[in-house]
Amino acid sequence: MTVSIHSKLPNVGTTIFSVMSQLAESSGAINLSQGFPDYQPPEALVNLVKQALSAHYHQYAPMIGVEALRVAIASMLSGHYGVTADPDTEITVTSGATEALFAAIHAVVRQGDEVIVFDPAYDSYVPAIELAGGRAVRLALEPSTFAIDWDRFERALSAKTRLVxxxxxxNPTGTILQSSDLDRLAGLLRPTNCLVLSDEVYEHIIFDGHAHATVLAHQELAQRSFAVFSFGKTFHATGWKVGYCVAPVGLSAEFRRIHQYLTFSTTTPLQVAIAQYLQLTPEHYRELGKFYQTKRDYFRNLLAPSKFRLLPCQGTYFQLADFSEMSESLDVEFCRWLTVEHGVATIPVSVFCAKPTANQHLARFCFAKDNTTLDAAAARLRAI
Ligand SMILES: Cc1ncc(COP(=O)(O)O)c(C=O)c1O
Known part of the structure; x- marks a missing residue:
């Protein structure tokens, strides 16, 4: 008998990030598509990893994370945001933010629950919701500003809404939420039983004097939120896959029930090294915004004479560009053409949306690259 498989995610293929990175490789294009730096993590941090390996940190870490790392995270949260989080009961180290997002969704979303997601949305949210039996209610961000329309959000809230x-x-728009957005969200959720999952992986990559508005510093929201972070972004080490989730005791307990069977624990020597580095060199994350703001400005200046129209970028290491002056093609087709014919790989923004109509002439560039890479890419882009 032939064995048949009913896919649990029939509409999911290989992610666009892998597709574009492969296309970049096969066509010899400069890869500004997938979000990873082409420079190294801080040397002192790499040396601490080597030391941790030499010191034989090879066995399982505690399920909730190495204690020294949880303590270092708590002290970073208190020093940076004035937030108190108990390292034993409220902070869990995860295998990247991706695992934390998946565990948080599976901790609280059941069959038939609705989860509100704003489009364009990072691609891991919706499959995780659907695997948990939930239904993603996808609300488009405002087409030109990418702000949340809180009135539409209010109308979308229902008795079934479990999570937002x-x-x-x-990611991908480079916009930020202000504390007034968090106030509005808190007000609308006040009479509900709805929880919040706040993806803050780019917390330190924020520009022009803005301060990151974390849900953890919002008294009301903090009570009903999972906040998710990633050291991959902060330390230019996306391949290390070390992140963490901060949530109140009851939510963390449920989160850990999933986490312990998803990965059990996260790579030990990396946790040991990151804990030491956070204590020794807090200036790294404190200066990350300045570092990336310089890169953003450098890249924007390089592209200023091109036919791309650059959208504002307040945070992350992504720059959106409108290409409609150059081409009437839809974004997926345009990004393929750009990769194959002009040697620069980017990500089409419509792939982040359920209904892509509003965002079909936007490409996302990752500027977390050495200036020489950005120079070479921009020369090709200006020549179009
Ligand atoms: C918005 C967002 N959330 C989560 C992640 C995943 O982070 P990690 O690599 O730590 O799993 C990314 C990575 O690109 C991201 O952009």
Missing amino acids: IVNSPH
């Missing part, structure tokens, strides 16, 4: 997912600084 927010992301600031926002």
Whole structure:
């Protein structure tokens, strides 16, 4: 008998990030598509990882994370945001933010629950919701500003809404939520039983004097939120896959029930090294915004003479560009053409949306690259 498989995610293929990175490789294009730096993590941090390996940190870490790392995270939260989080009961180290997002969704979303997601949305949210039996209610951000329309959000809230997912600084648009947005969200959720999953992986990559508005510092929202972070973004080490989730005791307990069977624990020597580095070199994350703001400005200046229209970028290491002056093609087709014919790989923004109509002439560039890479890419882009 032939064995048949009913896919649990029939509409999911290989992610656009892998597709574009492969296309970039096969066509010899400069890869500004997937969000990873082409420079190294801080040397002192790499040396601490080597030391941790030499010191034989090879066995399972505690399920909730190495204690020294949880303590270092708590002290970073208190020093940076004035937030108190108990390292034993409220902070869990995860295998990247991706695992934390999946565990948080599975901790609280059941069959038939609705989860509000704002489009364009990072691609891991919706499959995780659907695997949990939930239904993603996808609300488009405002087409030109990518702000949340809180009136539409209010209308979308229902007795079935279990969770809302927010992301600031926002991938792919580079916009940020202000504390007034968090106040509005808190007010609308006050009479409900709805929880919040706040994806804050770009917390330190924020520009022009803005301060990151974390849900953890919002007294009301903090009570009903999972906040998710990633050291991959902060330390230019996306391949290390170390992140963490901060949530109140009851939510963390449910989160850990999933986490312990998803990965059990996260790579030990990396946790040991990151804990030491956070204590020794807090200036790294404190200066990350300045570092990326310089890169953003450098890249924008390089592209200023091109036919791309650059959208504002308040945070993240992504720059959106409108290409409608150059081409009437839809974004997926345009990005393929750009990769194959002009040697620069980017990500089409419509792939982040359920209904892509409003965002079909936007490409996302990752500027977390050495200036020489940005120079070479921009020369090709200006020549079009
Ligand atoms: C918005 C957002 N959330 C989560 C992640 C995943 O983070 P990690 O690599 O730590 O799993 C990314 C990575 O690109 C991201 O952009």
